[in-house]
Amino acid sequence: MKIIIAGAGAMGSRFGLMLHQAHNDVILIDGWQDHLDHINRDGLIADFNGQEIVAKIPAYHQDHANEIDFDADLIIVFTKAMQLDHMMASIQNMIGDQTKILCLLNGLGHEDTLEKYVSKDHILLGNTMWTAGLTGPGKAKLFGDGYLELQSLSTTGKAAADKVIDVLNGAKLNAKYSEHILSSIYRKACVNGTMNGLCTILDSNMADLGATAPIDDIVNSIVNEFAAVAKHEGVELDLDQVLAQIKSCYDRETIGLHYPSMYQDLITNQRLTEIDYINGAIARKGQKYGVATPYCSFLTQLIHCKEELLGAK
Numbered sequence: 001m002k003i004i005i006a007g008a009g010a011m012g013s014r015f016g017l018m019l020h021q022a023h024n025d026v027i028l029i030d031g032w033q034d035h036l037d038h039i040n041r042d043g044l045i046a047d048f049n050g051q052e053i054v055a056k057i058p059a060y061h062q063d064h065a066n067e068i069d070f071d072a073d074l075i076i077v078f079t080k081a082m083q084l085d086h087m088m089a090s091i092q093n094m095i096g097d098q099t100k101i102l103c104l105l106n107g108l109g110h111e112d113t114l115e116k117y118v119s120k121d122h123i124l125l126g127n128t129m130w131t132a133g134l135t136g137p138g139k140a141k142l143f144g145d146g147y148l149e150l151q152s153l154s155t156t157g158k159a160a161a162d163k164v165i166d167v168l169n170g171a172k173l174n175a176k177y178s179e180h181i182l183s184s185i186y187r188k189a190c191v192n193g194t195m196n197g198l199c200t201i202l203d204s205n206m207a208d209l210g211a212t213a214p215i216d217d218i219v220n221s222i223v224n225e226f227a228a229v230a231k232h233e234g235v236e237l238d239l240d241q242v243l244a245q246i247k248s249c250y251d252r253e254t255i256g257l258h259y260p261s262m263y264q265d266l267i268t269n270q271r272l273t274e275i276d277y278i279n280g281a282i283a284r285k286g287q288k289y290g291v292a293t294p295y296c297s298f299l300t301q302l303i304h305c306k307e308e309l310l311g312a313k
């Protein structure tokens with residue numbers, strides 16, 4: 001399959017690498033010139049479960065996306081939430097009649113941004129429990145296992161979605177179709193709404209955070225706020241399932257040693273975070289629906305304070 005990874009940071013690099021290894025025709029598009037230069041010069045270098053892999057994958061700057069001759073079957077968008085709009089505008093001319101756009105970003109509401117550029121027929125909405133990190137431009141550190149779920153936003157799009165799922169599974173990405181992607185997105189947002197902000201503020205990985213005494217209380221309070229808001233959007237969260245997914249993040253043998261992407265953004269790279277698309281989104285929706293969200297509001301404010309204190313850009 002001809003695949004564009006639009007947003008080739010940590011997660012884009014993981015998906016790009018695994019799909020390239022499975023003999024798909026992959027190109028990377030990103031806005032970070034130094035990263036692109038390293039990849040084009042030395043290859044994408046990954047510490048992949050402890051083994052060094054070098055993949056020669058062509059990488060292009062998004063400002064020149066118009067000039068790329070590549071008839072993509074699939075575009076996987078993997079920018080940060082606040083970069084999605086700009087990326088979609090950059091790649092608009094690369095979207096053909098049959099091109100599917102798979103969105104796996106963390107956070108809520110990305111379908112609204114995608115629908116500014118393409119109809120529902122093109123959109124596969126999803127989320128993923130894979131993890132990834134960058135150790136420098138052109139260098140990824142990838143460990144642990146993961147999976148992803150996706151759903152076509154068009155009622156007639158299941159067959160095309162299944163083809164994409166076969167390709168993803170050919171690359172061992174553990175993809176499956178979801179009939180209720182909004183529930184699964186809310187469930188994943190609960191994982192990010194607890195792990196990402198808390199690990200960032202408390203300077204911890206997920207396993208160490210999970211071993212603290214007050215964590216269960218804090219997690220329960222945050223998850224209840226997500227669930228109360230989700231109910232107003234027609235999503236009934238299964239709290240046991242949500243808590244089990246959060247607890248799976250504490251496992252040192254799988255992804256517990258991972259520092260969430262928000263930690264990587266703010267603490268490692270002094271970059272602005274996606275908090276407004278996660279806990280911030282719940283606080284805004286809570287106001288709209290008359291649901292109290294003190295934990296989400298406080299965590300959002302704390303992260304914004306930290307962004308200011310660290311001069312994040």
Ligand SMILES: NC(=O)C1=CN([C@@H]2O[C@H](COP(=O)(O)OP(=O)(O)OC[C@H]3O[C@@H](n4cnc5c(N)ncnc54)[C@H](OP(=O)(O)O)[C@@H]3O)[C@@H](O)[C@H]2O)C=CC1
Pocket residue numbers: 007008009010011012030031032033078079080081083104105106107128129130131132133134260261265269274
């Ligand atoms: N990392 C993870 O483990 C997981 C992440 N996600 C989600 O996937 C999406 C993509 O996240 P992720 O892959 O972590 O994003 P990254 O921060 O690794 O990359 C996103 C973009 O940020 C810019 N960038 C990143 N690092 C630097 C840097 N050091 N200097 C300059 N620019 C940089 C690049 O674009 P540009 O230069 O154009 O700004 C890049 O395309 C997000 O929604 C995230 O929440 C989901 C599951 C797990």
Ligand SMILES: CC(C)(CO)C(=O)C(=O)O
Pocket residue numbers: 106128129130131191192195196249255258259260261262
């Ligand atoms: C790994 C996980 C699930 C942590 O919340 C994630 O999505 C992230 O790092 O952003």
